Amino acid sequence: AQSVTQPDIHITVSEGASLELRCNYSYGATPYLFWYVQSPGQGLQLLLKYFSGDTLVQGIKGFEAEFKRSQSSFNLRKPSVHWSDAAEYFCARRNAGNMLTFGGGTRLMVKP
Amino acid sequence: EAGVTQFPSHSVIEKGQTVTLRCDPISGHDNLYWYRRVMGKEIKFLLHFVKESKQDESGMPNNRFLAERTGGTYSTLKVQPAELEDSGVYFCASSPDGPGAFFGQGTRLTVV
Numbered sequence: 542a543q544s545v546t547q548p549d550i551h552i553t554v555s556e557g558a559s560l561e562l563r564c565n566y567s568y569g570a571t572p573y574l575f576w577y578v579q580s581p582g583q584g585l586q587l588l589l590k591y592f593s594g595d596t597l598v599q600g601i602k603g604f605e606a607e608f609k610r611s612q613s614s615f616n617l618r619k620p621s622v623h624w625s626d627a628a629e630y631f632c633a634r635r636n637a638g639n640m641l642t643f644g645g646g647t648r649l650m651v652k653p
Numbered sequence: 654e655a656g657v658t659q660f661p662s663h664s665v666i667e668k669g670q671t672v673t674l675r676c677d678p679i680s681g682h683d684n685l686y687w688y689r690r691v692m693g694k695e696i697k698f699l700l701h702f703v704k705e706s707k708q709d710e711s712g713m714p715n716n717r718f719l720a721e722r723t724g725g726t727y728s729t730l731k732v733q734p735a736e737l738e739d740s741g742v743y744f745c746a747s748s749p750d751g752p753g754a755f756f757g758q759g760t761r762l763t764v765v
Contacts, residue, residue, distance in 0.1 A: 573751075573752075575754075577756070582758075583758060584656075584657070584659075584744065584756045584757050584758035584759055585696075585744065585746075585756035585759075586756070587754050587755070587756075590754075631696065633696075635751065635752050638701075638709050638711070639701065639708070639709070639751065639752055640686060640698040640701055640709065640712070640752055641686075641688075641696075641698065641752045642698070643688075643695050643696040643697075644695065645694070645695050646695070646696075
């Protein structure tokens, strides 16, 4: 079955530091990949998505992600984290059935 | 433009009672999805509507769950009778095509 793995359940970074959240997907045809963020009390917000083409994808709020087929990864990055980035982040892939399969999520804490 | 709206935001019910969750998608979005996240687990797909038709309900846990989308607009998800393991956050998403890019804020259901 197609799956998504986020190896890190919790990550803590200092404000202003760089961030990388890991996401690995199970092998399959070129996947459609997504990153979502859920801030406290909010719904899921789409940060960015990859379908094809340029493997470095720019998203909202200064986030980017890079698709690496050789590593089956789609890691999310941000060069300088702000306190407002504290949230839970979800990687997801589109399945053949046209629904999303999500990773378990990574909770980001930002130290002042 | 209004986003995906879910009602209620929270619901606490006793085991054996009935609860109905509602989702109002973005106007004009034919695709409507329900997902659920139980405590400590991944967000899991429940079902997918295209207009008023159930395209895929493979994620519905059992026959205590009934989803409808009369007229292809809003959708309801009824749990009858509710069990303790039904507790979690229920998300609705809508999109004009493909898997949902627009999620609601979720309904937190607690069964006691």
